[in-house]
Amino acid sequence: MKPRVLKQAFLASVVMALAATSAVAAPSTDDALAQVVAGDWRSADEKSRDAARKPVENLQFWGLKPGASILEVQPGAGWWTRILAPYAARTGGRYSATAADLANPSITEAARKGRADFAARFADEKIYGKVELVNWGATAAPLPTNSYDFILLSRVIHGWMRVEGLVDRNFASLAGSLKPGGVLAVEQHRGNPGIQDPKAESGYVTEAYVIAAAEKAGLRLAARSEINANPKDTKDHPFGVWTLPPTRITVPYGSGKAPDPNFDRSKYDAIGESDRMTLRFVKAAP
Numbered sequence: 001m002k003p004r005v006l007k008q009a010f011l012a013s014v015v016m017a018l019a020a021t022s023a024v025a026a027p028s029t030d031d032a033l034a035q036v037v038a039g040d041w042r043s044a045d046e047k048s049r050d051a052a053r054k055p056v057e058n059l060q061f062w063g064l065k066p067g068a069s070i071l072e073v074q075p076g077a078g079w080w081t082r083i084l085a086p087y088a089a090r091t092g093g094r095y096s097a098t099a100a101d102l103a104n105p106s107i108t109e110a111a112r113k114g115r116a117d118f119a120a121r122f123a124d125e126k127i128y129g130k131v132e133l134v135n136w137g138a139t140a141a142p143l144p145t146n147s148y149d150f151i152l153l154s155r156v157i158h159g160w161m162r163v164e165g166l167v168d169r170n171f172a173s174l175a176g177s178l179k180p181g182g183v184l185a186v187e188q189h190r191g192n193p194g195i196q197d198p199k200a201e202s203g204y205v206t207e208a209y210v211i212a213a214a215e216k217a218g219l220r221l222a223a224r225s226e227i228n229a230n231p232k233d234t235k236d237h238p239f240g241v242w243t244l245p246p247t248r249i250t251v252p253y254g255s256g257k258a259p260d261p262n263f264d265r266s267k268y269d270a271i272g273e274s275d276r277m278t279l280r281f282v283k284a285a286p
Helices: 003-024 031-037 044-048 055-062 081-091 109-121 166-177 207-216 266-271
Strands: 069-073 094-100 131-136 148-154 178-189 219-225 276-283
Touching (some): 055 276, 081 094, 178 219
Antiparallel strands (some): 219 276
């Protein structure tokens, strides 16, 4: 074979190899998502939990897209907020969070202050964009209909189970507020299969319970993942899931007792964060 022919054959084989490699390569991480996860507004403590909470992997699995209108339900101190709000701001999206219901005449001063503190914490529009707060609570009006592309429920469902009827009420409101094709993303402490404690006193909830509640509201389970699985979690801890990091309590949750300095935490710290379900639900087009 002539040298020119050999060269052409070699080049052709290289092109074919590169094409085959690109066909099986994992999709690249969204640049904006990588940037906000690395953002210097996130504290070292928050970033130290990335290995356990896997923000990039979760958001890619759930299908968060640039420009999405996002609702975070009961954001707490804002671990996810410091990722989701900047992401929305950088991609032309919109970020909202639920907060204490100002329309509730029985709202406590503590709840009112908690809402104001959250707003102040995320008031820097250069980082977070405009953070919108929507009323949320057991007596709040339903969320605005067909408003959100992406709704996140992170470890909140067990709390709803302590109030009769609240699970169904909240899922119905969330389903109504999703746009057709929108995603409800769920991360929740996962109980072992079997009979569900109706009050979820331990903080653990079965996948079957969550799926049934979402489907009752008209949502469809699109996918589930083991991203947040932890096989070391035996789920039989003395103070429920809160025995584990990051809460790490040493007395009954909500008891008001001082921490027990003699409690041996080594076993529970070695387990790490809880075993968690990771589910993606979608709202069907009409």
